[in-house]
Amino acid sequence: MSADAAQELVKKADQKLKGGGGLMGYFTGGPKYDEAIEIYQQAANQYKMAKMWQEAGNCFVQCAYCAEKSGSQSDQANYLSEAGNVLKKVTTGTAVEQYEKAISIYSAGGRFQQAGKLLLSIAELYEAERLQHKECKEFYKRAAEMFELADHSESNFSKCNLKFAEYAAKDGDLQEAIRIFEAEGEKALGKTLLQFGAKEHFLNAGILHLVGGDSVTVNLALDKYRSLDPRFASSREGELLGDLAQAFESGDVDAFVEKLSDFDAIKPLDSWKTEFLVKVKEHLQPSHASATDAIDLS
Numbered sequence: 001m002s003a004d005a006a007q008e009l010v011k012k013a014d015q016k017l018k019g020g021g022g023l024m025g026y027f028t029g030g031p032k033y034d035e036a037i038e039i040y041q042q043a044a045n046q047y048k049m050a051k052m053w054q055e056a057g058n059c060f061v062q063c064a065y066c067a068e069k070s071g072s073q074s075d076q077a078n079y080l081s082e083a084g085n086v087l088k089k090v091t092t093g094t095a096v097e098q099y100e101k102a103i104s105i106y107s108a109g110g111r112f113q114q115a116g117k118l119l120l121s122i123a124e125l126y127e128a129e130r131l132q133h134k135e136c137k138e139f140y141k142r143a144a145e146m147f148e149l150a151d152h153s154e155s156n157f158s159k160c161n162l163k164f165a166e167y168a169a170k171d172g173d174l175q176e177a178i179r180i181f182e183a184e185g186e187k188a189l190g191k192t193l194l195q196f197g198a199k200e201h202f203l204n205a206g207i208l209h210l211v212g213g214d215s216v217t218v219n220l221a222l223d224k225y226r227s228l229d230p231r232f233a234s235s236r237e238g239e240l241l242g243d244l245a246q247a248f249e250s251g252d253v254d255a256f257v258e259k260l261s262d263f264d265a266i267k268p269l270d271s272w273k274t275e276f277l278v279k280v281k282e283h284l285q286p287s288h289a290s291a292t293d294a295i296d297l298s
Contacts (some may be wrong), residue, residue: 005269006046014037033066057087077105092125116146137167181205210280215249253284
């Protein structure tokens with residue numbers, strides 16, 4: 001029933017764009033965009049109830065068209081965003097097409113926070129698919145750039161910046177990732193509510209230093225983090241990094257795995273850390289390790 005009602009509403013809205021049709025359309029003053037928008041929205045809601053996502057998205061695209069014709073770029077961007085929200089239930093690609101149009105309008109109008117939120121949504125969509133590594137990295141970077149321009153968006157900027165760092169590391173750009181983790185760690189130390197998170201950023205940066213394979217650089221980084229945050233040395237993360245650096249310098253694989261196991265028993269290591277700690281273990285045990293090895297924390 002919802003689908004039939006929606007189809008009738010779409011026909012009615014289409015007529016509004018024709019000014020009513022025929023001779024009467026001429027006398028009634030041409031297209032009535034505001035009235036058409038209202039009816040297309042009603043149709044979109046009917047299609048939603050029928051789970052006809054493509055058709056609902058098309059209605060919002062028509063709303064955006066009407067808003068553009070009536071001179072409201074703000075409303076146009078909002079309707080394109082609504083279209084994307086519906087079309088992501090069809091495919092990510094069709095949603096992104098509409099989101100990108102909205103992002104272009106938002107950014108051109110200085111609405112950087114809105115643009116950043118859409119870019120973040122796209123990044124998270126691709127991340128959920130687990131197949132679009134390049135796209136995830138690119139959209140997190142673009143989102144961070146938008147949030148950096150926006151007022152009151154510092155937390156979102158950091159969130160996207162850190163995600164970009166994770167993907168940069170996966171692409172082998174260790175120095176860029178280290179730079180971001182360290183910068184975010186230092187920034188967190190300056191915020192009372194964020195200070196607790198600094199040690200996590202320093203640990204991530206330290207792990208990447210270990211991946212680099214230079215024990216001197218690792219120890220210099222460790223000294224730097226302890227100097228920046230006096231609490232880091234006695235924290236669980238700081239103690240772990242110190243123990244790993246010592247095991248790495250001495251080439252002690254057993255000690256390396258043992259310290260990870262002790263840490264993991266209290267605070268489970270996330271998949272990103274584990275991926276790079278495997279690479280560190282390969283440095284310590286190159287003749288027995290392979291890219292598919294997992295760190296045995298038992």
